[in-house]
Amino acid sequence: MSQILPDPCPTLPVETGPNEDGVGIWVPEQKHRLLHEYLTASRYAWRKWPNRVFIDPFCGPGRIRVREEDFTRDGGAIVAWRALAEVAPFTAMLVGDKDPTRAAACEARLTALGAPVKAFQGPASDTVPRMVAAVPAGALCCAYVDPYNLEYLSFDILKTLAALKVDLAINFSTMDLTRNVELEFDSDRRRFDGTAPGWQAVDAITKASKANMPGEFFKYWCGLVEGLGFEYSREMPLVRNDQGRPIYRMVFFARHDLPKRIWADVARGPNRTLDLFEGD
Ligand SMILES: C[S@@+](CC[C@H](N)C(=O)[O-])C[C@H]1O[C@@H](n2cnc3c(N)ncnc32)[C@H](O)[C@@H]1O
Numbered sequence: 001m002s003q004i005l006p007d008p009c010p011t012l013p014v015e016t017g018p019n020e021d022g023v024g025i026w027v028p029e030q031k032h033r034l035l036h037e038y039l040t041a042s043r044y045a046w047r048k049w050p051n052r053v054f055i056d057p058f059c060g061p062g063r064i065r066v067r068e069e070d071f072t073r074d075g076g077a078i079v080a081w082r083a084l085a086e087v088a089p090f091t092a093m094l095v096g097d098k099d100p101t102r103a104a105a106c107e108a109r110l111t112a113l114g115a116p117v118k119a120f121q122g123p124a125s126d127t128v129p130r131m132v133a134a135v136p137a138g139a140l141c142c143a144y145v146d147p148y149n150l151e152y153l154s155f156d157i158l159k160t161l162a163a164l165k166v167d168l169a170i171n172f173s174t175m176d177l178t179r180n181v182e183l184e185f186d187s188d189r190r191r192f193d194g195t196a197p198g199w200q201a202v203d204a205i206t207k208a209s210k211a212n213m214p215g216e217f218f219k220y221w222c223g224l225v226e227g228l229g230f231e232y233s234r235e236m237p238l239v240r241n242d243q244g245r246p247i248y249r250m251v252f253f254a255r256h257d258l259p260k261r262i263w264a265d266v267a268r269g270p271n272r273t274l275d276l277f278e279g280d
Helices: 026-041 076-085 100-112 124-133 156-163 174-180 213-226 257-267
Strands: 052-056 092-097 117-121 138-145 165-173 239-240 246-254
Touching: 026 076, 026 246, 026 257, 052 165, 076 092, 076 100, 076 138, 076 213, 100 117, 100 124, 100 257, 117 124, 117 246, 124 156, 124 239, 138 156, 156 165, 165 213, 174 246, 213 239, 213 246, 246 257
Parallel strands: 052 092, 052 138, 092 117, 138 165
Antiparallel strands: 165 246, 239 246
16 A cells, blocks of 8 residues: 655545545555556656656545545545656646546645646546647656546547557446446436447347346447557456445556556456456
8 A cells, every 4th residue: 555645735625435434445455556556666667758647537636535544645646646756757747627626636736746737627528638638749648547437437538548658547337337237228327328339239238147247348348448559458456345345447458568567567466357357
């Protein structure tokens, strides 16, 4: 887990989860740990690039409080900044959130740490095209895509990011998928149509058993992202909530072997996955 360091802006808002009672310990222990370890392990590769950009369209306020803890910890964008700060600091941190107070808090915390940050307020579907336009030509980028649920993991966002030289670290909500995939056939809902366009016409999904449907949807989605010129890492750790139930997979896409190898090294562990939806 990343070190607990002081909040550079202790009066600003903190992420405390949907019930405001704190986020699960899995956020720092799994989600942020992996982001930190991946960036740290790849720091010398980043150093070769003059322009290094971190893109976080669902950034939150940059600080979290875990349930039953009386102190706070870094949020994802701050974890990412600190991971490269010593060796190859990001030359631009592009952070965005639908909630303007969260985007502003994340910006203020990064600024206080000396990061060159630009904040974008609004839904990711609006901010990502603006973020991509702000990236200098030839920059190496890492996009951390961390929405609460699948509905906001719009495929258009990934398509827009694909114009860049970018690796994608995506938190894919398997809980939302497993609970709701059958319901989303309903024409009044269809929350997943933007996530995986065309999924309702895929035989492998429509003809799958209830138990296999989430896995078939996930395979189809991975195939769509591969169609943008990426390869996914077979190491896609399963993140579990405090009750041990699977909630996310952390999925990594890259266009080259080196980042995939580094990701595989840090992501390999007890939750290692060989089959795409094994154990969900
Ligand atoms: C899981 S939290 C982000 C946590 C943060 N990435 C971290 O690691 O500390 C998701 C964030 O997305 C924001 N959000 C929700 N819907 C959004 C949308 N459509 N576009 C951009 N941000 C959105 C929420 O306000 C919330 O701050």
